[in-house]
Amino acid sequence: MxxxxxxxxxxxxxxxxxxxxxxxxxxxxxxxxxxxxxxxxxxxxxxxxxxxxxxxxxxxxxxxxxxxxxxxxxxxxxxxxxxxxxxxxxxxxxxxxxxxxxxxxxxxxxxxxxxxxxxxxxxxxxxxxxxxxxxxxxxxxxxxxxxxxxxxxxxxxxxxxxxxxxxxxxxxxxxxxxxxxxxxxxxxxxxxxxxxxxxxxxxxxxxxxxxxxxxxxxxxxxxxxxxxxxxxxxxxxxxxxxxxxxxGIFALAGDSTDIRRLSFLNKTLKDITNTVIVYRDFRDIANALLDILKRTLPAVSIEFYAKTGNGEPLCLSPGTRYRGAIEEPPAALKGVLGVERGAWAVENGGSYRKMLIPAALPELKAGVREWALVIPLFPREGGRAGAMAVIRLAHDVREDRDLDRMLGEMSGSFAIAVEREAFYRMLEAERCKFYEQSIKDPLTGLYTRFYMDETLKRLAHAHDRNGQYAISVVLFDLDHFKDINEGHGHAAGDEAIRQAASAMLGSIRASDIAVRYGGEEFAVFLMGNTPAECVIVAEKIRRKLAGLAFEGQLEGLKVTASAGVAIRMQKEPVAEFLGRADRALFQAKSSGRNRVVYLE
The missing domain is CATH 3.60.15.10 (Ribonuclease Z/Hydroxyacylglutathione hydrolase-like)
Structure with a gap:
């Protein structure tokens, strides 16, 4: 050769x-x-x-x-x-x-x-x-x-x-x-x-x-x-x-015979599809879509509106960096969400509507209106628009069949991106809901032992690295709680626990952690406090519990609590730290109840 x-x-x-x-x-x-x-x-x-x-x-x-x-x-x-x-x-x-x-x-x-x-x-x-x-x-x-x-x-x-x-x-x-x-x-x-x-x-x-x-x-x-x-x-x-x-770009052609224009449209649609496939973060998707749109349109921004799973209006816009906000679309656009596909086609004659809408930053551009292309995003098979895309323009554009064809083809990928983001947000909301349920006690709203164990590991690790991140704990136990259950019933006992927990939450800082430690036992973790400050907080809660005024079946009931206070030493195992607080609590109950004891 x-x-x-x-x-x-x-x-x-x-x-x-x-x-x-x-x-x-x-x-x-x-x-x-x-x-x-x-x-x-x-x-x-x-x-x-x-x-x-x-x-x-x-x-x-x-x-x-x-x-x-x-x-x-x-x-x-x-x-x-x-x-x-x-x-x-x-x-x-x-x-x-x-x-x-x-x-x-x-x-x-x-x-x-x-x-x-x-x-x-x-x-x-x-x-x-x-x-x-x-x-x-x-x-x-x-x-x-x-x-x-x-x-x-x-x-x-x-x-x-x-x-x-x-x-x-x-x-x-x-x-x-x-x-x-x-x-x-x-x-x-x-x-x-x-x-x-x-x-x-x-x-x-x-x-x-x-x-x-x-x-x-x-x-x-x-x-x-x-x-x-x-x-x-x-x-x-x-x-x-x-x-x-x-x-096979003639499948996109409609009545167009301009092969190079069809090729450009084909490449644009492919880039949009790849964007939706490759990127996970919606902000990356939106920014990439905007860059693609700028090849053919004087686009300055793109935003999306959709309905969440519970029917709330979700806005994904550059103003929130596409993190999403519960926000109604501009009044002129409200009729787009939920519009039926056939009705839209009859009214608009194409895949989009060009219109003037309020500026994206009305607080800076009061009364200013901008040109925009509004595209309803329909499900693949019939139905009503569950979302819409709004492409804001730097200036007016000439409308023609090629523009309608391009936006119509793009709308499918837009719909998938928004539908996927709404689905992810629904999953995240459900995940947060179940997580909250797993870490919050349903009766009191206080954190659970599970959450306490996981959090204490992180706090102890930080404390071991830096002694300034001291951890204190106050263990509370309601005095004579067995008598409440036996004398008034378990429902009354639950009510007493609920009100006691509410009193504790009202007496601590947002950075403090209140936990339902056991049946009628509670733990409050304080960050960076001195021993004297911890005792003051414990006394404040004890007095507030003693002053609770119950109504109805529990009218006249008096609830008191005993408390044990301990401050963790660096490198001290968590179990030993909690054990010292438990011994302080035992001493408080043994010495007459309704008091606070601190053990070094």
């Missing part, structure tokens, strides 16, 4: 035949102002020479002239036609009229193309590549045929020359060239390949199927029917990009 001098090919005069590989020639013709440049190729093999994709009426005279610069036209035994389109096959009728054709000249193609080529009423015989075992032997030079169905015809195939390593790729790797060159210069050429494939190829899955088959071959050069030749590192680069390409 001889080396390829790519620099020589790049600088070649394309008004003449150009050798692109060992005895492989480009013999096409450049057509000015035509983005679909058609390439023909010659494999020089004496009386077994091959002309690949001979072309149409517009180019054939030039093709013939260039072929005859290399070999007599009578040396061509095979005319490989990768498909039946006239830009590839219309010259076959002209070829038949050339005097002195090779006596065994034949057309080589797929049976599906043969079924259409026969309508030219040709005399030349047609060889089906399936019948030839998907290969063609040129007296020792082997051509392999690779079936790539639906790219972009049912019987599409490529031809691989084993000797040169050149893949004649038919429509695959073709380009819509604005400024044609025989060889693609750099990676920017993919922007010519992109619209060609988005337009011609039916889907990414079908394209990927064909690309994977071609990757099995040791390809050194790709010679496509349309556009420019690919060589070296560009081959793997282009294949990698094509694998990610969304194709």
């Amino acid at each position: 001889a080396d390829i001098d790519i620099r020589k090919i790049i600088s070649a005069d394309t008004s003449r035949a150009v050798e692109i590989g060992e005895r492989v020639w480009w013999v096409g013709q450049y057509l000015p102002d035509d983005i679909f440049q058609c390439n023909a190729y010659l494999i020089e093999r004496g009386n077994n020479s091959v002309l690949i994709d001979p072309g149409g009426h517009l180019t054939f005279e030039s093709v013939r002239k260039k072929v005859e610069e290399v070999v007599p036209f009578s040396s061509i035994r095979y005319f490989i036609c990768h498909h039946q389109d006239p830009d590839i096959t219309a010259s076959l009728k002209l070829i038949e009229e050339i005097p002195g054709l090779h006596p065994e000249a034949a057309i080589v193609t797929h049976w599906r193309a043969r079924a259409l080529i026969k309508h030219y009423a040709l005399r030349l015989p047609i060889i089906d590549i399936e019948e030839s075992g998907w290969q063609l032997d040129l007296d020792g030079r082997l051509l392999l045929f690779v079936f790539t169905p639906y790219l972009h015809f049912p019987g599409a195939f490529c031809t691989y020359d084993v000797e040169s390593g050149i893949l004649f790729s038919s429509d695959i790797f073709g380009g819509m060239t604005r400024e044609w060159s025989l060889v693609a210069r750099d990676e920017s050429y993919f922007e010519d390949i992109r619209p060609f494939h988005e337009h011609y190829m039916p889907s990414r899955e079908i394209l990927l199927h064909g690309l994977l088959k071609l990757e099995e071959l040791p390809v050194r050069m790709i010679a496509p029917q349309h556009g420019s030749i690919l060589y070296g590192g560009l081959i793997s680069f282009v294949i990698g990009r094509l694998k990610q390409l969304e194709c």
Whole structure:
């Protein structure tokens, strides 16, 4: 396999035949102002020479002239036609009229193309590549045929020359060239390949199927029917990009035939979809969506409104950095949430409504109104709009079908992003609810032992690192509580506990932690207090409990409590710290109850 001098090919005069590989020639013709440049190729093999994709009426005279610069036209035994389109096959009728054709000249193609080529009423015989075992032997030079169905015809195939390593790729790797060159210069050429494939190829899955088959071959050069030749590192680069390409853009077209505009829309929609898939944080999603919208619109911000699970209005806007706030949409937009899909279409005639709405910062722009595009976000199947997107604009925009089509296609991804965020928020609210239930005692509203154990571990760790973060505890036990239960019933006992807990909460700071320690036992953890301050707090709570005035069934009941105070020493195990407070409490109860005892 001889080396390829790519620099020589790049600088070649394309008004003449150009050798692109060992005895492989480009013999096409450049057509000015035509983005679909058609390439023909010659494999020089004496009386077994091959002309690949001979072309149409517009180019054939030039093709013939260039072929005859290399070999007599009578040396061509095979005319490989990768498909039946006239830009590839219309010259076959002209070829038949050339005097002195090779006596065994034949057309080589797929049976599906043969079924259409026969309508030219040709005399030349047609060889089906399936019948030839998907290969063609040129007296020792082997051509392999690779079936790539639906790219972009049912019987599409490529031809691989084993000797040169050149893949004649038919429509695959073709380009819509604005400024044609025989060889693609750099990676920017993919922007010519992109619209060609988005337009011609039916889907990414079908394209990927064909690309994977071609990757099995040791390809050194790709010679496509349309556009420019690919060589070296560009081959793997282009294949990698094509694998990610969304194709079949005419499904988005409506009545548009502007392929480059459809390609741009296709890329925009893909970027929006990828944004929704890749990002988790809604702020990142919204900011990325805004950047994408700015490619086509004078967008300055985007905000969303939705209904939460309990029916509250949720606003996701840059004003709150998309953290979300319970906020009604502007009055002019209230009718959008909940609107029925059919009613919206009848009233607005499209996917969005352009309108003037109050400025995003009314406190700074009193009375100012801004242009905005309002898009209701509907569920995938019918129903009413559960959310809406509001795109604020720097200035007015012209409305047309392309804008409506673009926003209509985008709305699906917007809806998924907002629906997902609302769902996450519902889950978070439920999680917080269950967490609160797990750490709060349902009778008193005080923290549970479970929460106390977890919190004390963190507080003790901080105290061990820094002695300034001292921890104190006051353990309370309601005196003679058994008598309350037996004399008034358990419901009355619960009420006494509830009111005692309420009195404690009203006597401590927000930074202090009140815990239901046991049945009628309570613990209050204080941060950074001296022993004297802890005793003062304990006495304050004790007196407040003693002064509780009960009503109804408990009228006249007096509740007192005993308390034990301890301050943790650095490195002291939590169990020993609580044990000292418990001993202080026992001493308070043993010495007459309704008192506070502090033990060092």
